[in-house]
Amino acid sequence: MPLLVMKFGGTSVADLARIRNAAQKVKSEVERGYDVIVIVSAMSGKTNELVGWVNETSPMYDAREYDAVVSSGENVTAGLMALTLQEMDVPARSWQGWQVPIQTTSQHGAARFQDIPRANLDAKFAEGFRVAVIAGFQGVSAEGRITTLGRGGSDTTAVAFAAAFDAERCDIYTDVDGIYTTDPRITSKARKLDKISFEEMLELASLGAKVLQTRSVELAMRYKVRLRVLSSFDDTDELSGTLVCDEDEIMESKVVSGVAYSREEAKLTLVTVEDRPGIAAAIFGPLSEAGVNVDMIVQNISEQNYKGREKPVTDMTFSCPVEQVARARKALETARDAGTISYDALEIDEDAAKVSVVGIGMRSHAGVAARMFRALADEGVNIKVIATSEIKISVLIDRKYMELAVQALHDAFELDKAG
Numbered sequence: 001m002p003l004l005v006m007k008f009g010g011t012s013v014a015d016l017a018r019i020r021n022a023a024q025k026v027k028s029e030v031e032r033g034y035d036v037i038v039i040v041s042a043m044s045g046k047t048n049e050l051v052g053w054v055n056e057t058s059p060m061y062d063a064r065e066y067d068a069v070v071s072s073g074e075n076v077t078a079g080l081m082a083l084t085l086q087e088m089d090v091p092a093r094s095w096q097g098w099q100v101p102i103q104t105t106s107q108h109g110a111a112r113f114q115d116i117p118r119a120n121l122d123a124k125f126a127e128g129f130r131v132a133v134i135a136g137f138q139g140v141s142a143e144g145r146i147t148t149l150g151r152g153g154s155d156t157t158a159v160a161f162a163a164a165f166d167a168e169r170c171d172i173y174t175d176v177d178g179i180y181t182t183d184p185r186i187t188s189k190a191r192k193l194d195k196i197s198f199e200e201m202l203e204l205a206s207l208g209a210k211v212l213q214t215r216s217v218e219l220a221m222r223y224k225v226r227l228r229v230l231s232s233f234d235d236t237d238e239l240s241g242t243l244v245c246d247e248d249e250i251m252e253s254k255v256v257s258g259v260a261y262s263r264e265e266a267k268l269t270l271v272t273v274e275d276r277p278g279i280a281a282a283i284f285g286p287l288s289e290a291g292v293n294v295d296m297i298v299q300n301i302s303e304q305n306y307k308g309r310e311k312p313v314t315d316m317t318f319s320c321p322v323e324q325v326a327r328a329r330k331a332l333e334t335a336r337d338a339g340t341i342s343y344d345a346l347e348i349d350e351d352a353a354k355v356s357v358v359g360i361g362m363r364s365h366a367g368v369a370a371r372m373f374r375a376l377a378d379e380g381v382n383i384k385v386i387a388t389s390e391i392k393i394s395v396l397i398d399r400k401y402m403e404l405a406v407q408a409l410h411d412a413f414e415l416d417k418a419g
Ligand code: ASP
Pocket: 009, 010, 041, 042, 047, 048, 073, 136, 137, 150, 151, 152, 153, 154, 155
């Protein structure tokens, strides 16, 4: 029988009525002839509450016990979903990660999939069960301990099952009705996309469009799992939601498909570091060890600082999330004290935001950057740092202009118009 994976996020299983609503959608697919693997999140707010309890009990907690506690929210919704389906005369059974077993690495709190053997579930489907309900976000390590995948991990569970069981599609039910050209809270002109390519979705997901966990999109791209993002609050039909798929499935796309942003960015500049082989490694090695997610990097020879010095010098600028500034500063100061790097000053600007335009059409169209910079200039927005990739152009700007910049770019690339 053809198989579908249906994933329900926290708001879609927030209480018993919502679970019944979700179960009804599963039942409809069963009636259409599908076997279904349902992946559930914890009820909305539950995981935050569990994380809070762990932190309050033990600030330097043992990550194995963190996972034991934090994985429990999904166990509750998986059992309740199976019971609800049984009440609707749909033969269903729930599974916790270790029962499948979903084998993962033993990095507690950030585990990765190793294998999802099919035998146990296949046997259950062969017995006549039509639905397997899986607790998302969790697995089991080789040591036999419960693991979790990192926040938002149920999306990745869903894609991993879709790949392992050759599902026809992986439907991600959430509280928004699809992927938009930008955040509808920033401009009412934001438009829902019918389709978006994996690559574009990956850029949008990692740039701060929070609908899908980034890892789930990476996995979907690798195994070509077609994802549909849709709302569990709507009555669905074949065409609702947004399909995230291979670019071959998208006939003609616009040059730019979406505008993404990330609000809490910081810009750090190391003034006058030595310009010699190994300096970038000496700076970014310690930052990476300290867990700082460095994003944009610019290295620039400064004439001014070069003059009158024996050795060449350069300025090094990079961006990272504001919440990591303290860690970054400490890592750099430690490296300086240890003598592996030297600099005259560390300048920190914590009032930045990043705005990006994304689109696979950029590969074959020139002039996207010029159009973007013109639109920002017309609004008087100053650009601090620029970075580009094959399908993305990002700028770092003052945070206070972020909304304005997103609106201006949305207009400049006519994203409110279809096709
Ligand atoms: N319940 C987990 C979280 O809130 C996993 C998920 O919902 O995807 O992060």
